[in-house]
Amino acid sequence: MTLKNNKFEMVIWDWDGTIMNSTPTIVECMQQSCRDLGMPVPSDQIASHVIGLGIIESIRIAMPTVAEADYPLVLERFRHYYLGKDHELTMFEGIRELLSDLKANGHILAVATGKPRVGLNRSLNNHQLDDYFHDSRTADETRSKPNPQMLLELMEKWAIPAHKIVMIGDTTHDLKMAKSAGVSAIAMSYGAHSAEELLAHQPLACFSKVEDLRHFLLS
Known part of the structure; x- marks a missing residue:
């Protein structure tokens, strides 16, 4: 599928506090x-x-x-x-629709999470999200955040350059990992870390609503 929006080819998501209100x-x-x-x-x-x-x-x-x-x-x-x-547990409002539209738009979607593999798979299945993601990495398979190994492995496997990848997360651990991997980062301030903490790490953007994230990624 041809990507309709060339800003980012791959969108990598943190799980807890970013997708799930956990x-x-x-x-x-x-x-x-x-x-x-x-x-x-x-x-x-x-x-x-x-x-x-x-x-x-x-x-x-x-x-x-x-x-x-x-x-x-x-x-x-x-x-x-x-x-x-x-x-x-429930997803933040608008996340499912955003994931669906990003995939339909041609973006490669992945997860990089501190959860173990068994926990991520259980959550994906519980919330019927398996089909939205092309790939994922968990902390028991690679190095834990903020080490960039999760992102570097995804980048290498999919042969997508760093400037075409964005990491979306709600913690400074996500932002530090993205910086170490050389990829852009977007912070969501509705999760575990405050907007003030997140902004100190100079993300590409910091949003408090999924609606604003949608506009940034798809407009």
């Missing part, structure tokens, strides 16, 4: 896991800050006093709570 749920599950285990409970700010990183890196930063030997306990508790709520 930030409050992740924070709640992380905090409840710590309460169950009698561990220090991270604040909302700290818990939301690590969203987008791989799970091990998230624990290391948000729960610095937890011994590495206890990480499996935290993981087990987190998964227990998250799996109980995963099916209740």
Whole structure:
């Protein structure tokens, strides 16, 4: 299919906090896991800050006093709570329609997420989004954000130059990853990190509404 808009050939999406309105749920599950285990409970700010990183890196930063030997306990508790709520999560309004129109417009769509593969596949299936994406990378398959490996692998596989790729995310981890890979980045301020934090990393644009993102990508 011929691309109708030549601004970007490939649009790469973060998942949690960008496509899925999951930030409050992740924070709640992380905090409840710590309460169950009698561990220090991270604040909302700290818990939301690590969203987008791989799970091990998230624990290391948000729960610095937890011994590495206890990480499996935290993981087990987190998964227990998250799996109980995963099916209740919803996409941000307008995302499905935007993904559909971008694909119809000829863009290659991909996901680069801190979720593990099993978690991403479950969410794709739960929300019937499998057919929208051409490719994806997860933190348990490559290096965790902000390392650029996810983007570099996608760039190489699809033979698309950096200037024809844009990364869309709601965290500074996404923006740092994009910068390291040499690709453009668009920040969405409705997720885990504030507009002020995101703008400090000088994204191509920062939007608070999917409607504004749609206008930027398709107009």
